[in-house]
Amino acid sequence: MAISAELGETLEKVVNDLVATGRYNSKSEVLREGVRLVQEREARLRAALERGLQDAEEGRVKPLDEVAERLIAKYRNMAETSHQ
Numbered sequence: 001m002a003i004s005a006e007l008g009e010t011l012e013k014v015v016n017d018l019v020a021t022g023r024y025n026s027k028s029e030v031l032r033e034g035v036r037l038v039q040e041r042e043a044r045l046r047a048a049l050e051r052g053l054q055d056a057e058e059g060r061v062k063p064l065d066e067v068a069e070r071l072i073a074k075y076r077n078m079a080e081t082s083h084q
Contacts, residue, residue: 005031 007015015030024030055061 015027018024018030019027024033
């Protein structure tokens with residue numbers, strides 16, 4: 001099934017350049033690779049979410065206050081160090 005998509009000028013140029021340089025044989029090949037990469041990213045996100053939910057169910061979590069305090073201290077220290 002053919003799909004028509006408006007990529008916009010910037011992405012269209014990227015696709016054309018990839019084909020022109022021989023990196024890909026066709027625009028369709030570039031777009032198929034892009035969709036595969038999106039599928040892989042979505043699968044990684046789903047897996048990370050499942051791990052997080054499993055951790056929560058099994059009690060492998062820390063209280064928000066504890067995590068927030070640690071992060072605030074970390075970034076405050078980084079900011080102070082970078083200004084010296």
